[in-house]
Amino acid sequence: MGTGTGRVTRDDPAGEAAIAVEGVCKRFGTTTALDGVSLRVEPGTFVSLLGPSGCGKTTLLRIIGGFEHADAGSISIHGVRVDRLPPNRRPVNTVFQRYALFPHKSIFENIAFPLALQRVPRAEQRARVAEMLDLVRLPGIEARSPAQLSGGQAQRVALARALIGRPRVLLLDEPLAALDLKLRKAMQLELRRIQEELGTSFLYVTHDQEEALTMSDWIVLMSEGRIAQQGTPAEVYERPANVFASGFIGEANLLPGIVAATDGTTARVRLADGGAEVTAPANGVRSDQPVVVSVRPERLRIGRAGSANGAENRIPGRLTRRVFLGNIRREFVAIGPDLVLVAQRGVDAEPIPNGEPVEVSWQAANTILLPDEGASHGG
Amino acid sequence: MTGGRSHLVWWLLVGATLLFLFAPVAVVLLFSFNAASTTSLPFAGFSLRWYERAFGDHQFVVALLNSVKVAIVVAIFTAVVGTSAAFALSRRRSRWLDLFSSFVTAPLILPTLFLGIALLSFYTQIGLRPWLGTAMIGHALVTLPFVVLIVNARLMRLDRSIEEAARDLGATPFQSFRLIVLPLVAPALLGAILIVVAWSFDELVITFFTSGGDATLPVRIWGMLRRGIDPSVNAMASIILLTTIACTLLAGRFISGREIAR
Numbered sequence: 001m002g003t004g005t006g007r008v009t010r011d012d013p014a015g016e017a018a019i020a021v022e023g024v025c026k027r028f029g030t031t032t033a034l035d036g037v038s039l040r041v042e043p044g045t046f047v048s049l050l051g052p053s054g055c056g057k058t059t060l061l062r063i064i065g066g067f068e069h070a071d072a073g074s075i076s077i078h079g080v081r082v083d084r085l086p087p088n089r090r091p092v093n094t095v096f097q098r099y100a101l102f103p104h105k106s107i108f109e110n111i112a113f114p115l116a117l118q119r120v121p122r123a124e125q126r127a128r129v130a131e132m133l134d135l136v137r138l139p140g141i142e143a144r145s146p147a148q149l150s151g152g153q154a155q156r157v158a159l160a161r162a163l164i165g166r167p168r169v170l171l172l173d174e175p176l177a178a179l180d181l182k183l184r185k186a187m188q189l190e191l192r193r194i195q196e197e198l199g200t201s202f203l204y205v206t207h208d209q210e211e212a213l214t215m216s217d218w219i220v221l222m223s224e225g226r227i228a229q230q231g232t233p234a235e236v237y238e239r240p241a242n243v244f245a246s247g248f249i250g251e252a253n254l255l256p257g258i259v260a261a262t263d264g265t266t267a268r269v270r271l272a273d274g275g276a277e278v279t280a281p282a283n284g285v286r287s288d289q290p291v292v293v294s295v296r297p298e299r300l301r302i303g304r305a306g307s308a309n310g311a312e313n314r315i316p317g318r319l320t321r322r323v324f325l326g327n328i329r330r331e332f333v334a335i336g337p338d339l340v341l342v343a344q345r346g347v348d349a350e351p352i353p354n355g356e357p358v359e360v361s362w363q364a365a366n367t368i369l370l371p372d373e374g375a376s377h378g379g
Numbered sequence: 380m381t382g383g384r385s386h387l388v389w390w391l392l393v394g395a396t397l398l399f400l401f402a403p404v405a406v407v408l409l410f411s412f413n414a415a416s417t418t419s420l421p422f423a424g425f426s427l428r429w430y431e432r433a434f435g436d437h438q439f440v441v442a443l444l445n446s447v448k449v450a451i452v453v454a455i456f457t458a459v460v461g462t463s464a465a466f467a468l469s470r471r472r473s474r475w476l477d478l479f480s481s482f483v484t485a486p487l488i489l490p491t492l493f494l495g496i497a498l499l500s501f502y503t504q505i506g507l508r509p510w511l512g513t514a515m516i517g518h519a520l521v522t523l524p525f526v527v528l529i530v531n532a533r534l535m536r537l538d539r540s541i542e543e544a545a546r547d548l549g550a551t552p553f554q555s556f557r558l559i560v561l562p563l564v565a566p567a568l569l570g571a572i573l574i575v576v577a578w579s580f581d582e583l584v585i586t587f588f589t590s591g592g593d594a595t596l597p598v599r600i601w602g603m604l605r606r607g608i609d610p611s612v613n614a615m616a617s618i619i620l621l622t623t624i625a626c627t628l629l630a631g632r633f634i635s636g637r638e639i640a641r
């Protein structure tokens with residue numbers, strides 16, 4: 001995985017994680033928020049905790065920060081067990097989603113708060129606050145009050161305040177969720193720049209898969225209190241481990257079917273809807289196993305029936321709808337009574353009128369077979 | 380026009396109501412500055428003689444000091460205990476605390492006459508001689524709920540993550556309370572305390588039953604009225620009136636202005 005370098009690793013014995021979470025479980029009454037979560041954040045890396053609403057991301061972050069206690073499992077930060085330490089004695093800081101600036105204190109007092117607690121001399125406080133404000137590109141706003149800041153500025157101040165104590169690990173809980181799209185994109189780059197500049201390990205919670213893909217060294221994908229998959233952005237995007245990962249990260253056509261034949265390297269799958277056959281790398285499936293075929297929209301080609309392009313999988317269909325998205329076009333092709341594939345084409349591709357018979361094709365290598373977890377109950 | 384007529388009627392109603400509400404108040408205030416020695420018209424000229432007479436009366440001065448003592452002790456006690464109780468109530472949800480919260484608000488709805496009698500018989504039962512201290516207990520009992528409820532309402536609207544941020548940045552629970560929570564609830568607390576002082580300063584019934592021989596200002600006035608009206612009573616009543624109004628107005632600034640706006 002990522003670049004385990006920088007000042008953070010200097011005094012660490014080799015192989016020690018910045019954060020090590022082992023088998024953490026947490027229940028709230030009858031809801032299980034976390035169900036045996038284990039993960040490692042390597043020193044100096046940017047790790048995203050990604051998952052849909054309610055999957056337990058905030059709960060895990062709060063347990064690491066010390067605001068919630070796990071029912072089972074352990075948390076270590078740079079090799080030190082912190083399970084019994086209160087938040088003020090853990091070597092991590094948190095950036096909260098709603099900024100949580102102190103409304104009755106100036107920006108200077110907000111950022112200098114950790115230093116004031118440690119009775120750092122006033123001159124040093126001033127120098128370090130100025131340094132932090134430079135880092136987050138808001139120099140000279142020390143005298144203002146939090147009420148006078150925009151959302152993006154408040155978020156930068158919260159970041160400066162969390163970083164001034166020079167934590168080795170920073171936890172961020174959807175820090176950009178309240179910002180508009182443009183500001184969010186800008187802040188994504190800023191956050192990554194600051195993380196690389198300081199070499200601090202970031203554990204970043206988000207439910208935005210695009211954000212996770214663009215910012216992270218490592219993605220931990222969660223679903224219903226468990227880890228569905230983890231890996232580099234390229235790994236989780238290109239080799240989703242299950243139907244959930246495939247659907248949550250990026251877009252995917254998910255087609256249920258049954259394995260008709262397999263020789264161990266390639267398999268043929270009969271689609272449940274429409275009965276077309278698809279060839280794909282076997283990925284460990286057995287004959288007659290219910291599976292889900294996953295293909296990314298950008299892997300699909302659309303052409304007039306019979307046009308040769310060397311793709312193993314060809315399914316006839318009818319173009320039903322076209323959506324223009326600026327740089328690309330998204331086209332919907334019906335290939336069965338209830339089955340519609342989504343394909344992506346460049347704006348220059350030859351336009352085909354709606355309702356026209358077409359052929360959807362893609363290469364076997366770009367097809368992923370995933371075990372159909374829902375099949376036994378679904379029918 | 381009917382519109383104009385109903386307008387006029389409305390204003391007459393408002394005027395009459397205000398007159399009935401405030402005329403007695405105005406009369407007391409006015410006669411406290413009257414040079415004549417009867418509390419009847421005509422007004423015989425401005426004078427401070429009734430105030431001089433009141434302050435020359437040793438018993439009045441003792442009663443005034445007693446009132447001040449009660450107000451100060453009750454204010455400090457309810458501020459400390461009320462804030463602690465409000466903090467406990469807003470932070471931990473438990474059935475025990477819910478029960479406590481319904482108990483703590485009970486004195487608010489009990490009639491003061493009942494409370495006065497109940498407290499007096501309780502003190503007698505446990506062999507406590509009524510004096511100024513027992514009156515303070517009575518006042519604290521009734522006013523504590525104000526403080527708990529007002530401070531609790533403020534705490535409930537305080538973003539929990541602000542406190543968590545303080546803890547996260549290295550503050551101990553006490554530091555986070557003293558440096559972050561307390562300054563944020565201070566205006567509401569101050570408002571609540573002013574209401575407590577205003578209430579305590581003119582409370583008669585509970586004090587009458589529980590203070591024994593140590594009269595506060597209202598008790599002293601009540602005693603004087605039974606012996607016939609002396610115009611210096613107007614001066615004493617005016618002192619209570621002005622104190623109460625000043626406290627209430629100030630409290631209103633702290634609670635409605637800064638408290639509700641946030």
Ligand SMILES: Nc1ncnc2c1ncn2[C@@H]1O[C@H](COP(=O)(O)OP(=O)(O)OP(=O)(O)O)[C@@H](O)[C@H]1O
Pocket residue numbers: 028029031032033051052053054055056057058059060207
């Ligand atoms: N204090 C709590 N009391 C009861 N249930 C809770 C509490 N905190 C979280 N939960 C429950 O635990 C589950 C996980 O919540 P959590 O806040 O960790 O989700 P999340 O992944 O952060 O979601 P989101 O993206 O919406 O913030 C949810 O079902 C939630 O309702």
Ligand SMILES: [Mg+2]
Pocket residue numbers: 057058059
């Ligand atoms: Mg959350």
